Amino acid sequence: MTLTRTAPGQLALQGDVGMDSAAAIQAELAGALRGGDITLDLAALGKVDSAAIALLTDAVRQQQAQGGQLHLRNVPDSIHVLAQLYELAPLLGLNRSETP
Template identity: 40%
Template sequence: MMQVPDRLTLANARAALAEGLSAIAAGQREFDLSPVTAVDSSAVALVLAWKRAARASGSELVIAHAPESLHSLAQLYGVAGLL
């Protein structure tokens, strides 16, 4: 099971993307973001990439307990409905 880091920022986006893609390939269908305390715009792209990868494998990825800051950024960029 993927351990989501407490920060989803540009500094760790590449590693988080790889870890998430591996978890999706292994069959994980829900990511719990409750540990996340800090995000930046790369977190929006990261979550969308995870969701695209799950969809490409024929399933949907559930993002649970996303922080309000992630929702706010997604609204700002006009992609809130995709999260």
């Protein structure tokens, strides 16, 4: 799994996010979130599990604590399903009617 800065204020996360990989990327993502508005593109995510939801939830909360917003873009259906299951869709800013 990799985190890439694609432009100022824009990041992309790609690869599989699971229990074995989430902790490794969490520190990198936390370092990239410095307040302000940031867009995180999830189009290149592979397999995900609940660890991906925990990672995203932590990132959203961290950004809010610094007075900013983290906007998720190109959210795959797997993330939508898990966010709904754990009732975290509103926190993650996911409206099921949006186009992934």
